Amino acid sequence: MKSSCTTCRSAKAKLTELGIEVDIxxxxxxxLEATELECLLPADPGPMLGTKSPKYKELGLKDRRLTKAEAIALMVQDNNLLKRPILVHPKGVIIGFDSVAYEKLVS
Known part of the structure; x- marks a missing residue:
């Protein structure tokens, strides 16, 4: 989570509404360290990339298919390349604000 991120604040509000306690x-x-990213990233790291990041555009990542190792190296260098928020829950990892996925956690 990034404190200045409106999407993160919206996600936190939705989780609170659903009664899901979070450690932020x-x-x-x-x-996040490379070892943590290794555990969080799927084999295709595309969904974890923050497409609104200036670095994403600067590096031309829209037209590139990164390996997991390449994505981790870039994300360690620049946290803005991580799509946020990242919710780590016993039922799985949810990347980005997804209210429907959040609701499924309590159903």
């Missing part, structure tokens, strides 16, 4: 980690203050 601002990964701009405490960046």
């Amino acid at each position: 980690r601002d990964f701009f203050k405490k960046p």
Whole structure:
């Protein structure tokens, strides 16, 4: 989560509404490490890329298919390349704000 991110704040509000308690980690203050990203990223890291990041556009990532290792290396260098928020729940990892997926966690 990034404190200045409106999507993150919306996600937090929805989770609170659903009664899902969360421990929030601002990964701009405490960046995710490569080993953590290795566990979070799917084999195709595309869904985890923050497409609105200036670095995403600068590197021309829209037209590239990154390997998991390449994506991790870039994300460690620049946390803005991570799509946010990232919800890690016993039922799975949800990337980005997805209210329908959040509701499924409590049903």
